[in-house]
Amino acid sequence: MSADTPAPAAPGKRPRGRRLRRWLRGPLTTNTLTSMVAAVVFIALAAVIALAPVPFVSWAPGRTVDLAGNNSAGQPMITVQGLPTTPLNGHLRMTTVSVTRVDSFVSLPESVLSYWLPKRDVLPREVVYPRSKSTEQVKSEEVAMMDNSQRAAVVAALRAAGQPVLELPMVVSVVVSGPANGKLMPGDLITEVDDVAVQTVDDVRNRIRRHQVGESVVFTVERDGAPVDVTIQTAPGPKEKAVPYVGISLDLGHKYQAKVSYGIDPNIVGPSAGLVFALAIYDLVTENDLLAGMNVAGTGSISADGTVSPIGGIQEKVAGAEKAGAKVFLVPAQNCQDVQGLRTKLDLVKVSTLREAISSLQKIKQNNSEGVPRC
Missing domain, CATH: 2.30.42.10 (PDZ domain)
Known part of the structure; x- marks a missing residue:
């Protein structure tokens, strides 16, 4: 008997396949028809619920960008002209959050997963993207915030370095x-x-x-x-x-006097990289060797006078930095409350100003932890 030949039915018993075909060919009862319709409707509704967008935005750990390295085109992430510079010795990581774009939506299963999975978050869409603003307005504002952040970082860094x-x-x-x-x-x-x-x-x-x-x-x-x-x-x-x-x-x-140019991916927007931009520029135009081989990450917006302000997605950024191998993470002082109880191997250093961040890194590289504020 070949493997493709069905075994004969036992005497007195009708093969199951024949019974099924006969049932399908036979008249449908009301109960059977109702059950089939209900099943189809249930499947259709489940598919609609699973695929329909919900009014939430998902936040997850994003990638880090090493400002001491080069971009995909082989160009430095930050270039300073018009002043003497020294190369960065170490890693200075700009952290990001992977967030639902303004022109995208999340489904119900996605939002539930983001709510329950560790180091992720879900926020009402209206909080992140107000209905009063169009998609183009939001995108334009995000780009403008990055531009302003980069300009403020230059001014703060040059002032900290003693440049006019x-x-x-x-x-x-x-x-x-x-x-x-x-x-x-x-x-x-x-x-x-x-x-x-x-x-x-x-x-x-x-x-x-x-x-x-x-x-x-x-x-x-x-x-x-x-x-x-x-x-x-x-x-x-x-x-x-x-x-x-x-x-x-x-x-x-x-x-x-200086002319600063950035080689950052234009898809990265927002104001939260100001602190690390300023640190990179300061380290480039001074001879202090601020990093001294360390692997440092951080976040925080910055003003021209060097004040560091809080940002969103701090826990997601800490997770991204830890995955990238950073050992020190610079946290805006007002974000310290957001990392209370967070389990991490990173040294969470609290900073209120650019000068405070510089001072803390100088002490850490000298193995002098006294006087370094922490969250």
Whole structure:
């Protein structure tokens, strides 16, 4: 008997396959039909529930980026020109969170897993991505936060290194329908208005208001390191017609000798890498050998005066740093409450300012743990 030949049925017994085929060919009872329909509906509903998006965002440990290394194109993560530099000796890891993108959604099973799995989190989508903002608005704001973080890190690092930094009024944005459109550019540093030196935002505004509507204002700006004179004819203000209007928003900017460029993946956005950016730049432009072969990770946004502010996803970032082999993790002071009771082999160092972070790393490299604040 070949392996493909069915065995004969025992005498007096009908093969099961024949009974099943006969049952299928026979008339369906009401109960049988109801059961089949219910099963199909249940399966369909289960599939809909499993695949339907839910209003949550999942957070998980993300990858780390070693700022002392090179990117995928072989270029340094951070390059400083205009000042003497020394290479970084060790690893300085920027930490990230793997978060549901604004243009993506999570399913119910995914959100449940993220809730129960360790070192993951689930947040209401409205908290992370407000409904009042479009997808493009959110993406634009995230990129802007990274740009601001990088600029603030440069200023804070240069100041900590003793390099001169001059504050000047800066053009932040230009109204498309305003008189300054196409003439002044975001990032322009304003040094003079009508040949009069200015140092603050109010100085610029006061000089503009000395004019009548329709009169021209001459701005002297520094753009790409070179002075440029720009003449703009004022228009009536959108709210107060008698007030001269040029259509720009201003904030304080900074002028310094160094030119810093970043080779970071453009898909990494947000403000939370400011502290490690500043540490990398400081270590590059000084001879202190801050890392001294250590494997350091950290997070925290930074302001131009060196103040370190808290961020989200701290536990996920600690997990990512631990996986990358870091030994020291710099935690913003206000995030220490978020890592209480967290099991980790990392040395969690509390920092409030850039100078405090520098001081702590210098003590750690000298095997002097006294005076190093910890979470």
